[in-house]
Amino acid sequence: MTVYAGQGDPRRSLTLLWGAPEEVRTGRSGPKPGLSVDAIVSAGIAVADADGMAALSMRAVGERLGRTAMALYTYVPGKAELLDLMHDRALAELPGGATAFDDWRAAVTNWAEQLYDCYLRHPWMLQVSQARPVLGPAELAAMERLLTALQPAALSPERLRGAVAALWQFVRGTAAATADARGAAAATGIADEDWWAARSARLAELAPDFPERFPLLTALQSATGGAPEDSGREVFRTGLAVLLDGVAAGAPGQGARDRAPDMAADTTPDSPDTA
């Protein structure tokens, strides 16, 4: 399932992403443009938000704007580039202010939760190729904000790069898991939790030797009461705590002191989650 098609020309995307916000259009002949790149991007996001990535077609976007599919090609080179623009626009939702936090753990946690929520608001973003080289301004701004949050940890450049990659990918991955469980639940009309139960039951039926083949998986499942790879803010939170402990371990000087102050306390099983 879930294919993604070819990339757009990164040159075109880059130009559109970074292009002058107010193109100097003095003395243009021809009829006045009834649309704009911005309007098309907004319409695309609206379609994708409402009906999912599969429903995002040039026709659908055009229709939402009262035009034909081909009208969009006056503004945008193609669908791939439109997706690049949509992706960056959605990331631009992230709050940009330099929020001051006492410690960098809280700052990074805040950053991660904002990104996580943004992905869940726009699940189609998770279908856009990660880490593809078309870097938009909003994406870079988000990365800059992460670097700002991490600055007090004073990591070495190499370690900083590793931490940034690990954090971003972790947020994206856990958001994808959650979004997917949600989507499946919504599609089948089953409640979130029941869905995993149904899947487990079916698995047990098909592979009766499951507990012997996967003893640790079975143990983990029964210990935490859910599917191991699944969803949920809880996995997000505890995973993030693990990650941040790793970052702290690389912070010079403070070493052992800065590690897991109260973030690790989140991992106690009695925490009231889904907040």
Place this chain on the structure above:
Amino acid sequence: MTVYAGQGDPRRSLTLLWGAPEEVRTGRSGPKPGLSVDAIVSAGIAVADADGMAALSMRAVGERLGRTAMALYTYVPGKAELLDLMHDRALAELPGGATAFDDWRAAVTNWAEQLYDCYLRHPWMLQVSQARPVLGPAELAAMERLLTALQPAALSPERLRGAVAALWQFVRGTAAATADARGAAAATGIADEDWWAARSARLAELAPDFPERFPLLTALQSATGGAPEDSGREVFRTGLAVLLDGVAAGAPGQGARDRAPDMAADTTPDSPDTA
């Protein structure tokens, strides 16, 4: 860009994934099947490996087997389910033996590198929806192996789940970044390193205020001599080290002692990478 289409029916996929390896086909009438699910999956992988996900069509797979596209539907419910099978089959390449390592860091590192390499061998896997709920035997086996490797760390169940999610998503994410850079480089005929340089140059041209807008990003870029979100085993290695430090921080008892023994030494900039 890079869309992925709708999911396959998970029930059908599950049945095929876990179905009896030797279907009891006593007394079947009709002509003998000239194909098999396995052969179709192999052909699909061959097509995707050779020409990429975009080239993977039912027609192409059928052609490789000397059949029409429709012939495949005798064996497989549809393309989505075929992709599920391909994905799990590719994961089955991972070595399964219980390799004994002295410490769990080495064991997990080994696990991660194997997964990373598998993704790079089959970049199309990264286009298959991550964390979607169709869990195949090979995927679960890989997870079980990770749990085995992590066992000496003796993490709490919650923390273990977080660590598993973080590790898997990290490997996948960094592999995606590397695969994408490779793909772009291959498509344009530019060498891997020059490619990032070209992109940076173009960015600098489009956004002349780049250094002021993204000071930390600029600093990191010049400190490590590359794009921050990019590719490469180096980021993979150092990021993994950060992650493992976090895991170590959650290991009870040993606490400070077990953290970053020699894995962190990998983060020194003079290491000969791309091994």
Place this chain on the structure above:
DNA sequence: GAGGATACTTTACGCCATAAGGAGATCTGG
């Protein structure tokens, strides 16, 4: 040898992105 199940084919449908070319609006230079 008849009848039915099965493998595979041909054809067709409705999507998709988008190339090509045309119609009408709106500007500039005369």
Place this chain on the structure above:
DNA sequence: CCAGATCTCCTTATGGCGTAAAGTATCCTC
């Protein structure tokens, strides 16, 4: 005020896709 250029948007067409429907040939069981 009027070319002619230019630009938006349309209609049409092309070649792909996944797959539904129906036909044909093959092979088994009875």
